[in-house]
Amino acid sequence: MVNIVWLLMIVVGFLSALFFGRLEGTTQSALDGAKYAVELCIGLLGIYALWLGLMKVAEKSGLVKIISKRMKGIMTALFPGVPAGHPAMGAMAMNIIANMLGLGNAATPFGLKAMHELQNISTNKDVATHDMCMFLIINTSSVQLIPATVVALRSAAGSANPSEIIGTALIATTCSTLAGISAAKLLKKYS
Amino acid sequence: MIEAIRIISIVAIPALIVLVLGYGHIKGVKVYDTFVEGAKEGLTTVLRIFPYMVAMFVAIGVFRSSGAMDFLVKVLAPLTNLVGMPTEVLPLALMRPVSGIASIGILGEVLKTYGSDSFIGRVASTMMGSTETIFYTLSLYFGAVGIKKARYTLIGSLLADIAGVAASIIICTLVFGR
Numbered sequence: 001m002v003n004i005v006w007l008l009m010i011v012v013g014f015l016s017a018l019f020f021g022r023l024e025g026t027t028q029s030a031l032d033g034a035k036y037a038v039e040l041c042i043g044l045l046g047i048y049a050l051w052l053g054l055m056k057v058a059e060k061s062g063l064v065k066i067i068s069k070r071m072k073g074i075m076t077a078l079f080p081g082v083p084a085g086h087p088a089m090g091a092m093a094m095n096i097i098a099n100m101l102g103l104g105n106a107a108t109p110f111g112l113k114a115m116h117e118l119q120n121i122s123t124n125k126d127v128a129t130h131d132m133c134m135f136l137i138i139n140t141s142s143v144q145l146i147p148a149t150v151v152a153l154r155s156a157a158g159s160a161n162p163s164e165i166i167g168t169a170l171i172a173t174t175c176s177t178l179a180g181i182s183a184a185k186l187l188k189k190y191s
Numbered sequence: 192m193i194e195a196i197r198i199i200s201i202v203a204i205p206a207l208i209v210l211v212l213g214y215g216h217i218k219g220v221k222v223y224d225t226f227v228e229g230a231k232e233g234l235t236t237v238l239r240i241f242p243y244m245v246a247m248f249v250a251i252g253v254f255r256s257s258g259a260m261d262f263l264v265k266v267l268a269p270l271t272n273l274v275g276m277p278t279e280v281l282p283l284a285l286m287r288p289v290s291g292i293a294s295i296g297i298l299g300e301v302l303k304t305y306g307s308d309s310f311i312g313r314v315a316s317t318m319m320g321s322t323e324t325i326f327y328t329l330s331l332y333f334g335a336v337g338i339k340k341a342r343y344t345l346i347g348s349l350l351a352d353i354a355g356v357a358a359s360i361i362i363c364t365l366v367f368g369r
Contacts, residue, residue: 002290009250017257026257033252033300037244040299041237049233054211056229057222061215112335119336127340128333136332136344140288140325141351146203147320153299154316159307166203167196168313168362169320175358176321180351187343 043156051148055103064101068093078138078181081121081131088117092135099142102149111139134184141180143173193366240292247296251282255304276360279305280315284356287318288325288349295319313367317359322352 017026058064071093072084082088091114098107114135122129128136147169155162215222254260264278271278283301286294298319305311325348333341 002293005286005289006246006250006293009254013250013253013255013257013259015257016259016262017253020258022257026253029252029256030249033248033250034245036303037241037248037296037299040248040303041241041244044240045233045237048236049230052232052236053226053228053230054208056232057215057220057225058211059229060220060225061211061218063211063214108331111332115332115336119338125337128338128342128344132333132338133342133344133347136329136341137347137351139332140323140328140348141355142323144320146207147316149295150298150316150320151204153295153302153319154307154312157299157302157307157312159302159312162307163204164197164200164367165313165316165320167198167200168317168359168366170199170203171196171362172317172321172355172358176351176355179354180347183347183350184343187347191343 040153040156044152047148047152047155051102051152055101055106058101059103059106064094064097064103064106068097071097078134079131081129082118083121086117086121088114088121088131091117096138096142099139100145102144102146130184130188133188134181137180137184138177141173141176143177144169196362196366240295243292244296244299247293248300251297251300274357274360275364276356277311277314279311280318283315284318284322287322288352290327291324294324310363310367310369314359314363317363318356321359322355325349325352 014023014026017023068090072089075089075093076082076084079089079092091110095107095110095114098104098110115132118129118132118135119125122132146166150165150169151162154165212222212226215225251260264281267281268278271281276284279301283294283297286297298315301315302312307313307316325345329341329344329348333344
């Protein structure tokens with residue numbers, strides 16, 4: 001899908017440039033775009049290094065494990081089909097917490113483990129269980145505590161206050177996660 | 192409430208840095224060595240997203256300066272105006288669920304063109320921080336365990352995504368003003 005969209009943007013772009021008589025300017029922006037990508041990536045380097053360094057410390061100290069252990073009550077309410085103490089619960093909690101901290105690379109292995117565990121207690125192996133649906137809806141709408149990439153991009157683009165969107169993003173991401181959980185609960189009822 | 196949102200923005204990063212490093216030290220992690228080890232990954236991460244950045248910047252640059260973007264914006268404006276969304280953030284809203292890396296490129300371009308501290312820039316940033324990649328994640332997770340029927344997962348995820356976009360517009364209007 002991205003392949004088609006990308007192709008269309010370029011082909012339709014150059015065709016309409018021809019139509020509007022802006023071919024030279026458009027060629028220039030293509031070259032400028034490539035150049036700016038380099039500048040932006042250099043701007044991103046420092047903040048990414050800072051963030052990934054910090055997250056390495058969070059990972060090694062076992063912070064993710066500690067927080068996920070405290071989530072038992074919420075987890076049983078969200079995933080009623082999973083027996084208490086089942087390994088799927090732990091893996092899902094670890095995945096959700098890692099996602100919240102922006103540890104995408106650490107989150108994926110836990111998420112895949114959770115899916116395997118959920119599949120083990122599923123009776124129909126071709127069809128997603130309600131718990132799988134809920135887990136993935138939460139995963140794709142996960143609450144992000146610090147949108148580090150966005151802050152880095154804003155800083156690289158010369159923002160006077162790159163972190164000013166952390167609060168608004170936190171509220172918006174909470175809304176989206178709550179909407180996802182409500183949708184999953186409702187859809188479960190009517191499916 | 193609005194003041195609280197501003198305060199969260201200011202203290203979030205310093206609080207997390209102190210908390211993570213402090214907790215790491217208590218747990219016996221060599222914080223400096225570990226930090227440096229993790230920071231090395233910054234380089235590989237940026238190298239990984241660089242080609243996607245070039246691809247998106249070139250494509251959007253062409254699409255924008257050719258006049259095609261203006262045309263699209265004009266056509267779609269009645270629709271986005273209806274929900275109070277700045278039309279300029281529409282490409283980001285559409286790309287976000289499809290590809291995380293491509294949407295990083297789009298956000299970078301939006302911030303460069305309209306400015307990070309403009310209303311458009313703030314809404315785009317908030318949206319990017321509150322929504323997630325959907326299609327790739329679902330195919331990865333369901334594919335890994337051989338699920339063929341995802342049932343209502345996609346609809347639920349898309350509803351959550353739309354809620355995130357709507358919430359971003361409303362909250363940015365309240366906190367920053369238009």
